[in-house]
Amino acid sequence: MDIVLDSTAMFYAIARPFMFLTEAESAHNLSLSALKLAPIPTIAFADNCLSQTVAGLHFPNPVGLAPGYDKNAEVPVEILRLGFGFTEVGTLTPLPQAGNPKPRLFRLEKDAAVINRMGFNNEGQAAAVKRLKYTARGSLSGLVGINIGANKDSEDRIADYVTGVSNMEAYADYLTINISSPNTPGLRALQDKAALHDLLARSMAARTTATPVFLKVAPDLEPADIDDIVDVSMQRGIAALIVSNTTISRPPLKSRHASEIGGLSGAPLRDLAHQRLIDFRKASGGSIPLIGVGGIASANDAYARIRAGASLVQIYSALVYKGPGLARHINEGLANLLKRDGFACVADAVGVDG
Numbered sequence: 001m002d003i004v005l006d007s008t009a010m011f012y013a014i015a016r017p018f019m020f021l022t023e024a025e026s027a028h029n030l031s032l033s034a035l036k037l038a039p040i041p042t043i044a045f046a047d048n049c050l051s052q053t054v055a056g057l058h059f060p061n062p063v064g065l066a067p068g069y070d071k072n073a074e075v076p077v078e079i080l081r082l083g084f085g086f087t088e089v090g091t092l093t094p095l096p097q098a099g100n101p102k103p104r105l106f107r108l109e110k111d112a113a114v115i116n117r118m119g120f121n122n123e124g125q126a127a128a129v130k131r132l133k134y135t136a137r138g139s140l141s142g143l144v145g146i147n148i149g150a151n152k153d154s155e156d157r158i159a160d161y162v163t164g165v166s167n168m169e170a171y172a173d174y175l176t177i178n179i180s181s182p183n184t185p186g187l188r189a190l191q192d193k194a195a196l197h198d199l200l201a202r203s204m205a206a207r208t209t210a211t212p213v214f215l216k217v218a219p220d221l222e223p224a225d226i227d228d229i230v231d232v233s234m235q236r237g238i239a240a241l242i243v244s245n246t247t248i249s250r251p252p253l254k255s256r257h258a259s260e261i262g263g264l265s266g267a268p269l270r271d272l273a274h275q276r277l278i279d280f281r282k283a284s285g286g287s288i289p290l291i292g293v294g295g296i297a298s299a300n301d302a303y304a305r306i307r308a309g310a311s312l313v314q315i316y317s318a319l320v321y322k323g324p325g326l327a328r329h330i331n332e333g334l335a336n337l338l339k340r341d342g343f344a345c346v347a348d349a350v351g352v353d354g
């Protein structure tokens, strides 16, 4: 295992400077090609203390890949081999769409951050289904979630989510309704109480299976919004809340791309996303599972989010800076932190700081 790990780390150490000289979206596409073409060794870190059941699903470990990296479900198997307990593909819209004009993805190296205004570029749900049909989910080492969204030009956005549920439920361990991207104008208005009731009622009614449905929210919310989202989600049978998407706020940043328009992720999002998780935990009293996302880059970050109330965590931006061994590294560190503090399993640590 060490030789395999060392070779993965060495490959990344060699590739990283070249990747950082390459324009950000091209580097992203190169990394996807590398995952598809190179034989990916299994470097997962397994420990019974990391596994748990959340929303009726068995997660081998609590570290997932956040959506946006594998938008078209091209590499779920390879991602799980890298040690993620789950991967969320998408956002997938009913119809293919090109997204916003390029450039639309920016590395903020000095801030360990990313700004994106991709705008749900994706090949559409039918193309993803063609791939996912041949993925034997039962034989994978982790779970595959599918994140669904609305087409930019759709006349009835809620209808797009209903279509998404129908198109994708058979291929997902869970579905995520994403209404928190800042890059589709007006989308986040679906977080408002009346619209959310309608959206969730129609989406849940479209299900023909027991596939759990999660809801992903923005970090840029007021306390009253949070109470409303928790209330409506619980009434409509949402199985978990994912907190959070990227932020449109701009804490002080040092990098030259700091003033680009779009959603900010990575290190500068960490404290805001952590605070929102605390807010959602408080508002829900622990009665709905939470998934913590935003600026998580280490085992300590993941552990802090779990202690604040997250049953699971997801990462994306930190992968850009820390490479493909990160999920394994975080899981190994988490297992040590749990043992250090006398927890028999990760579920015992969820919300202990609340």
Ligand SMILES: Cc1cc2nc3c(=O)[nH]c(=O)nc-3n(C[C@H](O)[C@H](O)[C@H](O)COP(=O)(O)O)c2cc1C
Binding pocket: 066, 067, 068, 069, 071, 090, 091, 105, 114, 115, 116, 118, 120, 147, 178, 181, 216, 244, 245, 246, 265, 266, 267, 269, 293, 294, 295, 296, 314, 315, 316, 317, 318
């Ligand atoms: C380039 C990029 C594309 C993203 N695309 C999506 C997306 O399609 N759907 C979604 O729900 N979140 C998307 N996200 C948000 C991430 O899933 C995550 O919520 C956010 O980046 C915060 O986590 P991080 O700080 O670990 O990156 C995207 C993020 C980035 C950086």
